[in-house]
Amino acid sequence: MTAQLLDGKSLAKQIRAELAEQVAKFKSESNVTPTLAAVLVGDDPASDVYVRNKRRDCTEVGIESVLHRLGADTTQTELLALIEKLNSDPQVHGILVQLPLPNQIDTEQVLEAIAPCKDVDAFHPENVGRLVQGRPVFLPCTPHGVVELLKRNNISTAGKHVVVVGRSDIVGKPLSIMLAQKGADATVTICHSRTQDLPAVTLLADILVVAIGRPNFITADMVRPGAVVVDVGINRTDAGLVGDVDFDAVSKVAGHITPVPGGVGPLTRVMLLINTLNAARTATKL
Numbered sequence: 001m002t003a004q005l006l007d008g009k010s011l012a013k014q015i016r017a018e019l020a021e022q023v024a025k026f027k028s029e030s031n032v033t034p035t036l037a038a039v040l041v042g043d044d045p046a047s048d049v050y051v052r053n054k055r056r057d058c059t060e061v062g063i064e065s066v067l068h069r070l071g072a073d074t075t076q077t078e079l080l081a082l083i084e085k086l087n088s089d090p091q092v093h094g095i096l097v098q099l100p101l102p103n104q105i106d107t108e109q110v111l112e113a114i115a116p117c118k119d120v121d122a123f124h125p126e127n128v129g130r131l132v133q134g135r136p137v138f139l140p141c142t143p144h145g146v147v148e149l150l151k152r153n154n155i156s157t158a159g160k161h162v163v164v165v166g167r168s169d170i171v172g173k174p175l176s177i178m179l180a181q182k183g184a185d186a187t188v189t190i191c192h193s194r195t196q197d198l199p200a201v202t203l204l205a206d207i208l209v210v211a212i213g214r215p216n217f218i219t220a221d222m223v224r225p226g227a228v229v230v231d232v233g234i235n236r237t238d239a240g241l242v243g244d245v246d247f248d249a250v251s252k253v254a255g256h257i258t259p260v261p262g263g264v265g266p267l268t269r270v271m272l273l274i275n276t277l278n279a280a281r282t283a284t285k286l
């Protein structure tokens, strides 16, 4: 192991401490408690854990979280009715509908039903559009977590070649756009399952970000010595939780690397808290 570890877990803890102060100040000035409504449909055990962790984070910083648990057989109409209720509830500042949703649910329609001003995941097309135009209200949590992890470790992206592997709507696509924008100023290449000679491209990366959901997919021969490697993958295998990067091998060649767990994941959760506080600020005009 020669690479320097990018410790998301302790950074997230530090940011939560900063946030707790901001939340306390906001509460005393406004007499309003920032509130997140979390909607959990069905009984996926992983989703259960995620939502529990998010709610624990909320408690830690003084944000109220209200869980709405719906059965696996919930209909589209029932879920849309709940979202409508949360949209018009002035006590609720942020709405999180945990993904994935059961098969009978039209996910796109559900995400579009969330009021954009309460869309703390930034999944609504209005918020995606605003992000692309460089005037976001909310930043998507995982991409924002990656950007903040780099920033707080003094890793500049300006002028650097960032190679993003994965083009998902929740990570690869928005992250690529954010990194190419003014302020971040990276040169961005997006790779995906149809990319020809992927190692030839990843070897060019000053900063390599991987978000594809394939355990240990990135091997040492795909990484330029000294590169920064950010692993967004969360894969549950028989060997436990592993990322998309073969950590043991890649950490011998990389300059910096994120672990899984303890890398990007904890920061994703922190960004949800930031968005919820900002939603409450906007609703309260403070």
Ligand SMILES: Nc1nc(=O)c2c([nH]1)NC[C@@H]1CN(c3ccc(C(=O)N[C@@H](CCC(=O)O)C(=O)O)cc3)C=[N+]21
Residues within 6 Å of the ligand: 049, 050, 053, 096, 097, 098, 099, 100, 121, 141, 234, 241, 260, 261, 262, 263, 264, 265, 266, 268, 269
């Ligand atoms: N509406 C919605 N918004 C999401 O942001 C969202 C979602 N649905 N569905 C699922 C994915 C996944 N995701 C993670 C967040 C934190 C960790 C995290 O904290 N990971 C810990 C380990 C936790 C564990 O043991 O699983 C770590 O990497 O150290 C992981 C995954 C958010 N997602």
